[in-house]
Amino acid sequence: MSEAVSKAGRWIDLANPTRFINFAGIVLPWLAGITLLVLAAGLWMSFQAPDDYQQGSTVKIMFIHVPFAWLSMMCYTIMSISAIGTLVWRHPLADVSAKAAAPIGAAFTALALITGSLWGKPMWGTWWVWDARLTSVFVLFLMYLGIIALTRAMDDPAKSTKATAILTLVGFINIPIIKFSVDWWNTLHQPASVIRMGGPTIHPSLLWPLLVMAIGFTLLFFTLHMMAMRNEIWRRRVVAMRRIAARSAERRGTQ
C-alpha cells in the first residue's frame, strides 16, 4: 500500500519533466534548424560587410565577440531567475535549468574572452589588459567555474540545489558591485587606456550583421540549453533507476 502511494507520488513529480522532454523532442529540431539558418545568414552578412578603415578585417571578430559577451551576461541572468525559481517556487525544472546553463554560460564567456584577446592583440599589441570591462568579464568567468565546481562536488542534486541557487543569487548581486569597484580601481591607475568601441557610432553596414549574429547565437544558446536540460533530466533518471536496480536486486536476493 505504502509502496503504491510512493510510486504515485513519484509519477506526479516526474510529470513535469516528462512533459518537458516531450516538448523538447518536438521543439528542438525546429529550433536547431532555425538557429543554423540564422547563423548561416549572419556569417554570410558578416563576410559581405566592409572592412573598417581603421581596424581592417579584424573588425569581423566583433560579429562573434559581441554576441558572446551579451550571451555570457544573459546566461547568468537566466541562471539567477532559475535560482529564484528554485528558492521561491521550488519548481523542479528551475534547478535543472540553472545547472544546465552554467557550462554553456562558461563556454560563451570563455569564447568572449578568447575572441576579445584575438582582437586585442593586433589592436593593443597585447593579448590581455586589466581593463575594467575585461576584468569584470573575467571575474564572471571565474564565478561560472565556481558554480560548476559546486554543482559537481555534491552528487546528490537535492543537496546541491539550494546551495547553488544561493551562490548564484549572491553572485548576481555581487556582479554590479564588482563591476563598479573594478571601474573605480582601474581609473585610479590608468585613466587613459579604457579602450572600447563607441556603440551608437557604429555604421549600419556593420550593425545589421551584428544583430543577425546576435539573434543566431541567442537561438543557439536556447537550443543548447534545452538539450542540456534534457540531458540533465535523463541523467537524474539514470541515477534513480540505478538506485531502484540496487534495491530490487536486494529484494530478489532475500526471497
Add this chain to the structure above:
Amino acid sequence: MRLVAENLAGGRGGEILFSGLNFALSGTEALMITGPNGAGKSTLLRIIAGLLEKTEGHIRLDGAPAGFENVDAACHYLGHLNAMKPVLTVEENLRFWQLFHGIAHITVAEALERVQLGDIGHLPFAYLSTGQKRRASIARLLISYRPVWLLDEPTAGLDKTSEEQFAGLMRDHLKGGGIVIAATHLPLGLDNPQELVMGGNGHVRTRRWEARS
C-alpha cells in the same frame, strides 16, 4: 600449515589490552574471538595482520604454501570499513583489488554471483545498501587467494540469509585448507570453531581449545 601465536601481548595508546595470549590453528580450523567492547578483539586482528606493532610475543606461519611465508602476505583482512570507492562501480573496485592483490582465485563475475550481487556489478558502489556493500566487500576475499582470513565483525549489516550464505563461504574456505579468524558477537554458523574469550583487563581464556587439547 599452522598459524601459531606465542605469548602475544598488545595494546593501544600505551595501554596493554591483553598479554600472554597463545593459540595455534592448523588449516581447516577456525577461531572465534569474542568478548565485550574494548577487550582488544580488533587490536588482536590488526596485530595479526601486521597493521599494529605487537608489544611482545611472536606470530608465525609454519609450513606455509610458497609465497605466503610472511604472515601479512598470507592474510585477507576484512575490517569495519569496506575498502571500496563509492564513485567506482562494484566490478571496477573488485577488479582493482584482484589485480593489486594478485593470485587470482575466481573471476570477479563468479565472486559477485557467490555473494548474490551478480546483477548489480555495473552499479557504482555508492548506490548499494549497507548489506550489499558488505557483501561486495566479502567478494574481495574470494577473488584473490589468501590462506588466512582475518574478519572483524564480518556479518555487521548482513541480514539472516546473507549471514548463512557467508557461513557457507567460510566453510568452503576451511574445507580448502584455509584458516579463519573472526572477531564477532554472533555465532557465525561454523562447525566446532575454537573460541578465544577476551575478558578485558588483559584476561584471556580459550574455551573449546582447552577442552580439545
Add this chain to the structure above:
Amino acid sequence: MLSLFLRDTRLGLRAGGGMLVGILFFLAIIAVVPFGVGPDLKLLGRIGPAMLWIGALLATLLGLDRLFQADRDDGSLDLLVMASERYMLALTVLVKCLAHWTTSVLPLVVASPLLGLFMNMQPSAIGATTLTLLVGTPAITLIGAVGAAVAVALPRGGLLVSVIILPLTIPVLIFGVSAAYGAVEDPAPFVAPFLILIAITLFFTVIGPLAAAAALKSSAD
C-alpha cells in the same frame, strides 16, 4: 601497480571535480594579483613567472591532504599497507603520487601558459615558466606526500599539511623561479638552476616515498 595508477587516475577524474577546483584556485590566485599590485602591464610581466610559481605551488598543496586521507577513510589504506610484502610500500606511495600529479597538477602546468598571457609575459618567459613548472611540481607533490602521510591520522589535517609542507618546498620555488628568470634576463643563467631543479625532483622521488611509507606504517592504529 599499474592497476593502482589507473584506479587513482580514474578517481581523480571522476570524484567531484577536484581537478576543476585546483585549476580554479590557480586561476583565482593569478586573477587577484593585478588587483593587489595594480594593472601596470610592465610590472605584471616582470613578476609574472614568480606569481605563476607561487600560484601553482599553492594550488598543488590544495588537494594534497586527500592523498592518503581518502584511502584511510574507506579502509583501503590498511590493505595497501598490508600488501607491502608484495609491493614495497614506498613504491605504492610513489605510484599514488604520480597518479595525483597526473590528475591534479599536470592540468595546472597545462593551464599556466594561458595565465602567462594574463600576466603579460613574453613568450620565452611563458615557455620557461611552463617548463620549470613541469619539472619542479613533481617535487612539491612528493614532498607533500610526506606531510600527507604524517597528518593522515588527524581528523582535520588539511590545513596542517599545507603549513608543514610550505617551508619544505622553498628550495623548489627558489630554483624554479630563478630558472624561469634565467631564460628571460640575460645575465642570469638558466641551465644551472634548471639542473638543480631536476636534481631536487629526482632526490625527492627517492626520499619522499620512503619517508611517507615510514610515516604511514607507523600511523596505522
